[in-house]
Amino acid sequence: MSTGSLAGRIKPAIRYRGVATAYEAGDGNGACLYGPSGDLMIAAMNHTDYESAKACGAYVLVRAANGASITVRIVNECPLPCAPGQLDLSQQAFSRLANLSVGRIPITWTLVSPAASGTLSIRYKTGSSQYWCGIQVIGHRNPVAVLExxxxxxxxxxxxxxxxxxLATDGDGCGRAIRVTDIYGERLTIDGIALKPDVAQPTRVQFARH
Incomplete structure (x- = not known):
């Protein structure tokens, strides 16, 4: 698979049209629960295209009508009435495209697979144990489609x-090997992740660039 056949609403090589607005991003945390970040080139995806967190961690290249562009990472959800195609950019990101006083601008945006990216990390949710666990993937180059x-x-x-x-609501598989698949179908198998809640544990793997 190389065409993003596991993608949801946001697919590779498609140019989406919408508007950009701006929000105060604070410490960079959001609905995707990645936690605080020093990199505030981030955005909230509209509710429809957020698609129950499928958009989390995606990198999108945003272009304004004036020719300015910026790549942002999706870390948050913009609730209704945010419309399909709309991106709510951090104020820091929006200001790269237009003056904040403008408030709202037409844009196009596309999914990208960035060149520079470290390895991904795995984090177990607060309260995880051998009886129940939640698992999160952090720092992935391409959107995650499946976790096993x-x-x-x-x-x-x-x-x-x-x-x-x-979530593994009955605990079966918690603390064991993890397999993560991106929207292009690449599978990464990860061993040796301890069942330690609230700790981002680094791996040695990363998805390929597309």
Missing amino acids: VRTAKGWRKLHRTDYNYF
């Missing part, structure tokens, strides 16, 4: 919540 855990019966696909954790 290894069980005695084989690989088990976990449900993704709108707050960007994949």
